[in-house]
Amino acid sequence: MAKKFLMKGNEALAEAAMRNGCRFFFGYPITPQTELAAYMAKKMPKIGGTFLQAESEVAAINMVYGAAGAGARVMTSSSSPGISLKSEGISYIAAADLPCVIVNIVRGGPGLGGIQAAQSDYFQATKGGGHGDYRLLVYAPASIQELVDLTAKAFEKADEYRNPAMIMGDGMLGQMMEPVEFSEPIDLSSLPEKEWATTGTEMKRKKNIINSLYLSPEELEYLNIKRYEKYAVIKEKEPMYEEVYTEDAELIVTAYGTVSRVALSAINILREEGYKVGLIRPITLWPFPEKIFDERSKTAKKFLSVELSMGQMVEDVERCTKGRSEVHFFGRSGGMVPGKEDIVEEIKRIY
Amino acid sequence: MYELIIAGFGGQGVLFSGKVIAHAGMDIGKNVSWLPSYGPEMRGGTANCQIIISDEPIGSPIVTRPDILIVMNKPSLDKFEDSVKPGGTIIVDSIYIEDKVKRDDVNVVYIPAKQIAADNGDDRLGNMVMTGKLIEIMKEIPLKDIEQSMRDNISKSKADLADFNIKMLESGYNFKG
Incomplete structure (x- = not known):
């Protein structure tokens, strides 16, 4: 039997992300998810990863956009008002068909609201949040073990579908402690290569382009239809x-x-x-x-x-x-x- | 199944006490959950944590009817006195709280925990005296497992206080009121 740890949800999520190949974390502090970023700040440098506290949520999500475009496993986390600020960037990331993991440890709203547990961001997570026709994979764990297991799944499915995935918890889940087991860290080199990533051509291949601006309506509609074909597959295969x-x-x-x-x-x-x-x-x-x-x-x-x-x-x-x-x-x-x-x-x- | 609430001022170590108990419960193979209060009420007001120790998978982690309540300040007694299950136990630090428990359908243990800790040289360790008493009443986790859990969870900067913590756990455990 694997060793059991007694951990807060926020900390367990951060540990699970790193074990599943997350090497870039960009965030901005907000209660009740701050322990997640604090854990990342302490541990990420030790595994050769990057933790960066951005100057704002808007900056953080655009750093995620960049790292995702370069093919990295990248995550950001926040709580409700912070996710509202990130929503523009989330729409861009979805439009560019990039994988990333976004954590929302939901607190009471609307507005600045409060800091205790809530689920009032369901519409935001599942029906939009940002503008345009897009969807996030949204996982809602009920225990800390499930939070850890779904973190692995979120990274995996985000990569598989080239789509942002959200883990939606609440303040209670972030703050409470339960026993939890982790799987061994994955080998980064075992992950499928992201042939679409902008990693430099070295003059050996055609340029990859990450973009969300399409001024031709024919082209934009075509891309939206293609994306909805992807969503149809997700709707068929991924409900849990x-x-x-x-x-x-x-x-x-x-x-x-x-x-x-x-x-x-x-x-x-x-x-x-x-x-x-x-x-x-x-x-x-x-x-x-x-x-x-x-x-x-x-x-x-x-x-x-x-x-x-x-x-x-x-x-x-x-x-x-x-x-x-x-x-x-x-x-x-x-x-x-x-x-x-x-x-x-x-x-x-x-x- | 045992449901516990440990409450006091922020800084009295109520969250740490809860973590030591939950961790020991995990170590002896129980299902456990530890849910803290968080936010502005920690400053000056009450801090508390809710712990469940169970042989079955734990449903709601929220403790609304504790079997045992530890209170280390008056606001916590006021807030949680009525919630304790009939036949349950309230452990009161009688130095911080001069009032008596009003209910007559619960067991009450008054311990001068702050005084016991002070007499031994550090009045901040009253939480361990209270924890020791809770362990003796609960009879679910052996004292040696609580002591091991305390050693495993104490921060590096306070490691030199581990033996003192254990002494306070034992004096609470052996306290006869």
Whole structure:
């Protein structure tokens, strides 16, 4: 058995990134993700990598753009208001079809908001954030081990699809500690070569160009269509979710991230009391696991989306259950987190 | 399963105590979680951490009904007294907190932890006295594993205080109120 470490989510994520080939990190401090950058600052120089605290979030994301264009495994991290600042750059990176990993340890919003855990950036992460027709792969871990495992996956899938990937946690996940195991560091030379990267031609090949400006509408539309063909493949192959007790469930709770654990504790209490309640936990928020909602809405009478927001994922639940099931919402916002007793009460109210 | 809350002023070592307990729990093969308060309330107000030690996978890491509560200042007692499970235990540092616990459905242990630590030469180690008592009451983690965890987690700059920390853990563990 691998050695277990007791680590904060922020630190474990940073360690996992380095073990999975991340050699460039550009960021700007913001609570509640600052330990991630601090860990990088300490450890990155020891493995020959680059840690740089930029002068702003806008600078940091454009440094990511540059390093990604040069073929590096690169990451940036922030929390909600910082991700808003980075959104212009994220759109450019998506438009240039470049891989990178962006971490959002979400805090309460809108505006500067607060610093406690929230999930109110779901729309931003899954429906845009920046301008234009683009999508991010969005992973939503619920435990620190899963955070580590999905960090590996985010780097891998970003490279595979030449697309930015986001890891969306919340302040609780960033700050809490749980036991975690790491796989051995990957061998950088084992990664597939990025033939499109701008690494210098050495007069041996044609120039590679990284660009997001296309003044010809024909060309721009063509590229958008090609990119949506890529997204169609991602939607088919990459959705991830976990199901618990859904087979006979009359009411299915849907929740992601740390609040899904609170929801599961509530469901376990209700199962003992005889309620037929289950859970679908989306692990990828985009692509949203549409098929399982379609499937389960044929048997479950009701869905309840539990979120740390005023109601965002619930719109995807409504979309994917196609009016077959009643869809309800229960959420807290601004950094408030419901207890399992609150969720039990809400389920009993609508059951 | 045990659910714990350790609360006091920022700087009293409540987060460190929690980490030592959670780490020892991991070392003896339990599932554990450690969730800190963070943010502005750490300055001058209360800091706390919530720890779960369980044989089963841990669902919610949030502790709303602790089995055992350690309080090292009055605001923490006010904030968490009502949350303790009936039949649970509140461990109170009676030097920092002069008031008595109002509830009559919980066990209460008053320890002059700050005084015990001061009598031994450093009043900052009251957190270890309180931790020792919690370990004795909880009966889930052997004291030797807590002591090893303390040695594994103490920062390099304070390594010379390791033996003193252990002495304070033991005096809390053996305290008879």
